[in-house]
Amino acid sequence: MSTHSQIDPYHHEASSDTTEQHSFTNWFRPLAILFAAFLVCIAYTSFTPSASADTKRDTYHSVSLYVNGELQIMPQLAQLMNGNTLYIPVKQLDRIPGITVNYGSPLSLTGSRGNATINSSNSFVYAGTTYVTYKTLLAISALDGRYASSAYTLFVWTTDEGKAKSATILANISQLPAGAGTLTGQKIYPFHESGAYWITDVAYDAGSTVYYITAHNSGGNEIHLNSNYAAFDFVLDAALAQVQNDLRGKTVWYDNRKIQVEKINHLDKLTFVNFQIEDDNTIRAVVRKTNNKLYSFDLDPHFSVPDMLEGRLFFKNPRSVYKWSNKVWDAIAANEVFAGMTREQVILSWGVPSDYNTYQSSSLTYEQWIYSRNYLYFWNGKLSSMQSF
Numbered sequence: 001m002s003t004h005s006q007i008d009p010y011h012h013e014a015s016s017d018t019t020e021q022h023s024f025t026n027w028f029r030p031l032a033i034l035f036a037a038f039l040v041c042i043a044y045t046s047f048t049p050s051a052s053a054d055t056k057r058d059t060y061h062s063v064s065l066y067v068n069g070e071l072q073i074m075p076q077l078a079q080l081m082n083g084n085t086l087y088i089p090v091k092q093l094d095r096i097p098g099i100t101v102n103y104g105s106p107l108s109l110t111g112s113r114g115n116a117t118i119n120s121s122n123s124f125v126y127a128g129t130t131y132v133t134y135k136t137l138l139a140i141s142a143l144d145g146r147y148a149s150s151a152y153t154l155f156v157w158t159t160d161e162g163k164a165k166s167a168t169i170l171a172n173i174s175q176l177p178a179g180a181g182t183l184t185g186q187k188i189y190p191f192h193e194s195g196a197y198w199i200t201d202v203a204y205d206a207g208s209t210v211y212y213i214t215a216h217n218s219g220g221n222e223i224h225l226n227s228n229y230a231a232f233d234f235v236l237d238a239a240l241a242q243v244q245n246d247l248r249g250k251t252v253w254y255d256n257r258k259i260q261v262e263k264i265n266h267l268d269k270l271t272f273v274n275f276q277i278e279d280d281n282t283i284r285a286v287v288r289k290t291n292n293k294l295y296s297f298d299l300d301p302h303f304s305v306p307d308m309l310e311g312r313l314f315f316k317n318p319r320s321v322y323k324w325s326n327k328v329w330d331a332i333a334a335n336e337v338f339a340g341m342t343r344e345q346v347i348l349s350w351g352v353p354s355d356y357n358t359y360q361s362s363s364l365t366y367e368q369w370i371y372s373r374n375y376l377y378f379w380n381g382k383l384s385s386m387q388s389f
Contacts, residue, residue: 058082064153064185067096069165071185071200073218076129078154086147086154087124087131097158098141111141148173151181172203180204180211180229187237188215189281191301193223196237232303235283240275243305247272252287253314256335257351261297264289266349267318267333283308318348337376341383346376 063078063086064071076089093099093109100110107118107130116122116136123132134154137143144163145156151173155166173181186199197215204211211232213225227233249271256266264270270287276296277283286296299308319329324345331338332349341349346369353369353376360366367378375387 061152063147064151065092066153066155066166066169066185068157068159068162069155069169071198071216073198073216078134079131080152081124086134088134088137088154090118090123090130090132093132093137096137096141096143096156098143099137109136109140111137111143113142114140116140146170148181148184150174150176150178151184153181153184169201172201175206176202176204183211183213188234189237189240189277189283190215190223190225190234191281192233194280197223197234233301235301235303235305235308239305240277240283243309244275248274250315251317253317254287255312255314257349258311259297261295264295264297265333266335267314267329269317270295270313272313285309285312322348337383337386339383339385343378343381346383 058081060079060081061083063080065078065088066072072092072095074089074092076091078089078092079087081087090101090107093101098112102108102110109116109118109132116132116139118130118132118136122136123130125131134145137156138145143156143158145154146166147154148170153173155170157163157166169184173184176183180202183199183202188197188199189195190197195217197217199213199215201214202211209228210226211229213227214222215225216222225232225234252270252272254261254264254266254268254270256264264287269290273286273288273294275283276286283299283301284296285299286294288294297312299312302308318332322344328341328345331341332345335349337346337349350371353371355370357368358365364380365378369376369378373389375389376383377385377387
């Protein structure tokens with residue numbers, strides 16, 4: 001079924017260039033934009049059950065379920081159909097006090113106020129799971145609840161204590177910035193813990209822009225993850241799954257300028273296979289080379305999955321973007337540079353320099369680029385010489 005919508009993981013603050021940087025950034029910024037265009041654009045969409053071309057399709061959006069203030073951690077999630085009808089998986093109903101599931105034929109429910117037969121008018125079946133309308137549960141029981149649309153989360157309660165616990169979480173949701181409510185109920189992989197956790201509560205301090213996140217694993221262990229939005233130290237399982245689904249089977253090219261890995265060379269053509277999550281929650285990308293063998297490499301932890309992949313993969317063949325000679329491409333693939341290469345060619349081989357100096361007169365531009373122990377010298381945009389220390 002579908003996953004939660006995600007908080008937009010792309011956030012950049014603009015900074016002004018100094019006069020000394022101006023000539024450098026004038027040519028570097030368009031190049032950076034072109035390289036950024038190699039990154040895949042990930043769209044988060046809801047699951048749509050298959051239907052014929054002439055039939056209007058129903059749309060479903062996954063919904064987290066809290067019972068008496070406790071998040072229900074189960075593979076099956078509640079669903080919002082067509083934006084207005086809530087359905088609960090029958091497999092979750094045994095966790096709601098006062099409701100009994102009668103697994104006979106026909107399947108039926110019993111509550112303190114009556115019975116209900118599950119049929120085509122109040123349910124649907126998907127992937128072997130039956131979902132029944134929330135309205136049906138309200139009609140046969142003393143159940144009460146509230147749906148938080150900003151968080152795609154349904155709270156139900158049967159006790160005063162459950163109502164109070166639900167009210168606390170709902171109050172926290174109401175104080176969250178736009179879009180942040182969708183963190184509620186999400187399955188996550190914290191970077192400094194092992195295994196999966198689920199976010200059970202999110203509070204927000206607008207004065208310090210800090211999120212106070214409480215999460216539990218399936219064994220009931222609780223952790224607290226307090227940070228601002230730009231520094232969330234976990235990744236959403238739903239974000240990993242969506243990017244994996246979008247990239248699986250796609251052709252990519254490895255970019256080793258940031259990190260070199262064994263047996264995968266710069267610009268090697270690869271097929272993306274999947275993400276692999278290690279016991280310590282390290283995220284690993286698995287790829288297949290043209291020799292049909294599988295290889296993998298670890299990714300730097302980041303809340304944004306596209307940011308994890310940035311600087312590690314090209315999503316368009318660089319050779320098709322620039323019509324350079326074989327000599328140039330052979331050098332780039334070997335991470336080498338030679339006199340006469342352009343700035344763009346050097347960057348595609350070695351990456352952006354750690355520092356640089358620019359001197360400009362009316363007739364020429366002289367630049368010194370610094371890469372650790374190597375100094376490259378450019379005259380009017382062409383590499384002229386280099387020094388190693």
